[in-house]
Amino acid sequence: MKKVKMPEHNVKLTRRMRASVSTALTRRMRASVYPAITRILRVSILFLFSCFILHAQNNPADSLLALLKNEKTDNGKVNYYNKLFLEYEYTDNVKARYYIYKALRLSKEINYEKGLATTYKYLGIFADDTSNFQQAIIHFKQSLKISENIGDKKNISAMLGAIGFEYYFKGEYPKALEYYFKSLKIAEELGDKSRIAKQLGNIGIVYEEQSDYTRALDYYFKALKMAKALGDKSGIAADLGNLGNVYKKQANDAELQKAPIKSDSLYKNALDYYFKALKLAEGLDDKNSIATQFVNIGTVYHDLKDYQKALDYYFRALKMDEELGYKSGIANDLGNIGSLYISLKKYSEAEKYLLQAISISDSIGILKEKVQFENSISELYSQTGKVKEAFEHFKKAIEARDTLINEAKSREIMNYEFEKKEAAVKAEQDKKDALAAAESRKQEIIIWSVIGGLFLVALFAGFIFRSLRVTKKQKIIIEKQKHLVEEHQKEIIDSITYAHRIQRAILTSDSYIKHEINSIDAQHFILFKPKDIVSGDFYWFFKQDNCLYYITADCTGHGVPGGFMSMLGISFLNEIIIERHITDPGEILNKLREKIVKSLKTDEGYTKDGMDAILCKIDKSKQILQYAAANNSFYIIRNNEIIEQKAQKMPVGYMEDSAQFVTQTFRLQKGDNIYTFTDGLPDQFGGPKGKKFMYRRFEENLSAICNLPLKEQEETLEKTFQDWKGNLEQVDDVTVIGIRI
Known part of the structure; x- marks a missing residue:
């Protein structure tokens, strides 16, 4: 008999559980590898919204199809469609979609509210499975509303908990707590002790994530007491493990505060609960949980620097996973062992186990883990002076992270294509929301990847600098190191080139720009010529509510410094316009300035770094252009007459006694040409006398x-620029954007 749990993370998620709860990498590694998976899995241990469905022992899908064929009532057909969705959810994505949407259509047609509530619940599960968390919230709320109308308190409690789960996963902890407490209250009214225990645990997890360890422990102990009263050994084991996790985090904090006596006591508490959870798991013969506790115990010994005991438990976990044939767990165990050998400075052993972990992660496609394994071995090679190998594996980590981003976007597009057939208008809006969120997440990840890459560049540059600081008496050593320096210089150029590719990736894509500009019946060109490999100029486009927003910006400096500033600018624009829905150009630049000034503030005071920028908003329906301009003016040409649009003489950055940016409005006519640009082309030296272009x-x-x-x-502008520059050096980044209405 197959048990189905809500939300349906089922066996797949459970099998990944140890990779999150028991990540036994170094503290730095553990902090970065599995935070997202940890959330899902620890919650899934507790978040078991029981709605158990009985299925036939043999070929349940075939049995359900046979029952469906003989079903005469529409209500019964809806119920079978929903059950078929559950059967196919993890085995056949297409069929799962087919049956859940058949259930949706039919339940709406016959106004079968209980069936429709169940369908929306499963649609929420399906959205969660495909990482579309906002859509999951929408569907769970639809199910909640219907359940409230028909007085189904059991499902009301389940949906409140499900919504809380999605908000928890999104990191919106106050909302998660709000819904968890509502679910708990109804569960208490119903006397549903199992759900009470699980919600107490969920609330504890939220408090733990907020580092409110006192409240976390309080709710974990309440959950443990309830689980013991129910005789729920699996729940008891989960609660014991969570208690161990809290004590371990408290111990880590105490270490950072240099309180060794306190940290030792807390580590002892963590071990005590982990060993209790292990004993229960062994009594249940739950090998997954046994391996989980082996790794948890190993992490504590690792933190205590009792490396031999840590290795012992890591190898026990590895042996258990090999018996289970659980390749993902094997990969994580190998990674844990490799990281411990790095701590022991046994680099050859560390290399062996990390390479095995990478090989398995490649074979089974666990990209999140691969990212960390690649970063770990890159760090290993960096410590041992193998700079080339370190950088190669760093690039592989970035490539794996990029693949993760692309896969997430592909899933969202697939969802959109199917739902478009069901409700074109609604699905179109859903896609825009999903793409905007994906673009924001993608750009944030890429920005931090670039920062990591440029940090590595700085390390390489420091190495070269130290290599060159030799005296004249060391001529022989200098000659020997000459070739090494040249190799490192090439690696620096290669890494900056890679950063350039990433920067190009976060600039709005050509296809998106073309599509959105065409949608407002306009044409465009973009002349973009960075002075160095990485540019301090950038542009950014976004269309929303029939309005096209775009910015032409020139950051302080060019090359790597300007590149850093451009990353900040794009990240903040995503937040201000896409996430916070601020639409007034002047207000957008004001908010952008606030964020830049705050980000660049140091202990010594404010820096004067920032950017000159032109932010335009074209409203096609009203035929108007709204803009705000910082230092850079721009031109509109109408009937061969240049109309200069003046900028405010202040940057998007720190300036004493700076005023607010103000939005200006210009009424457009068909055929108007709008030209925004940075100062790179006018400032270029060249021509017969080597003067500025002007x-x-x-x-x-x-x-x-x-x-x-x-x-x-x-093409004409580019040729003019090249002819004027001739053999002289390009002095600055060049950007010119032209749009014809």
């Missing part, structure tokens, strides 16, 4: 080409 000459060129097709305008 704005006057730039205006003359724009007047001469404004009636040409946009592609020819771009």
Whole structure:
């Protein structure tokens, strides 16, 4: 008989459980490897919204199909469609979608509210499975509303808990607690002790994530007491493990506060609860849980620097996983062992186990774990002076992280394509929301990846600098190191080139820009010529509610410093416009300035780094252009006449006595050409006398080409720039954006 749990993380998630609860890597590694999985899995241990479904012992899907064929009532058909969704959820994605949407259509047609509530519940589960957490919340709330209408308190409690779970996973802890407490209250009214125990545990987990360990322990002990009263040994084991986790975190904090006596006592408490959980798991013959506790215990000994005991428990976990044939667990165990050998400075052993972990992660496609294994072995090679190997594995970590991003986007697009057939207008909006969230997540991950890459560049540069600081008496050593320096220089260029590719990835894609500009019946070109490999200029486009937002920005400096600033700018624009829905150009620049100033503030005071920028908002329906401009003016050419749009003389950055940015409005006409740009082209030295190109000459060129097709305008401007520059060095990044209404 198959048990189905709500939300349906089922066997797949349970099998991944130890990879999250028991991550036994070094503290730095544990902090970065499995936080997302940890959330899902620890919650899933407790978050068991019982709605057990009986299935036939043999070929349950076939049996359900036979029953469906003979079912005469529409209500019964809806119920069977829902059950078929559960059967196919993890085995056949297409069939699962097919049956859940058949249930949705039919339950709506016949106004079968109980069946519709169940269908929305399963749609929420399906959205959660595909990492579409906002959509999961929407569906769970739909199920909740219907359940409230029909007075189904059991499902009301379940849906409140499900919504709390999604908010927890999104990191919105106050909302998660709000819904968990509501679910707990109804469970208490129903006398549902099992659900009470699980919600007490869930509340404890939220408090633990907020580092409110006193409350976390309080609720874990309440959950443990309830589980003991119920005789729920699995629940008892989960609660004991969670108590161990809290004491271990408290011990880690005490270590950071340099309180060794306190930390030793807390580690002892953690071990006590882990060993109790292990004993229960052994009594249940639950090998998964046994291996989990082996790793948990190993992590404590690892933190206590009792490396031999830690290795003993890591190897026990490895042996257990090998008996189970659980490859993901094997990979994690190998990674844990490898990390411990790094702590012991046994680098050859560490390399052996980490390479095995990477090999298994490649074979079974566990990309999140692969990212950490690659980072770990990169760190190992860095410590042993194998710079080339260190950088190669660092790049592999970035590539695996990028693949994760792309897979997430692919799942969202697939969801969109199917739902479009059900409700075109609603699905279109869902897709926009999903893509905006995915783009924001992607860019945040890429930005931090670039920062990590550039940090590695700085390490390499420091190494080269130290290598060159030799005296004249060391000429022989200098000659020997000459080739090494050249190799390192090449590696620096390679890493900056890689950073360039990442920067290009976070700039709005050409296909997106073309599609959105075409959607407002406009044309465009973008001339983008960085001075160095990484650019301090950047552009960014986003369309929302029939309005096109775009920015042309010139950050302080160029190359790596300007690149850092451009990353901050794009990240903050995503937050301000996409997430916070601020739409007024002046207010957008004000918020952008606030964030930049706050981010760059040091103990010595404010830095004057920032950017010059032009932020435009084209409202197609009203035929107006709204803009705010910091230092850089721009041009609109109408009927061959240049209309200069003046900028406010202040940057998007710190400035004493700076005023607020103000939105200006310009009414557009068909055929208007809008040109926004940075100062790179006008400031370029060249020509027969080696002088600046100047704005006057730039205006003359724009007047001469404004009636040409946009592609020819771009080509002509680029040729003009190259001819003027000649053999002289490019002095700054160059960006020119032209849009014809």
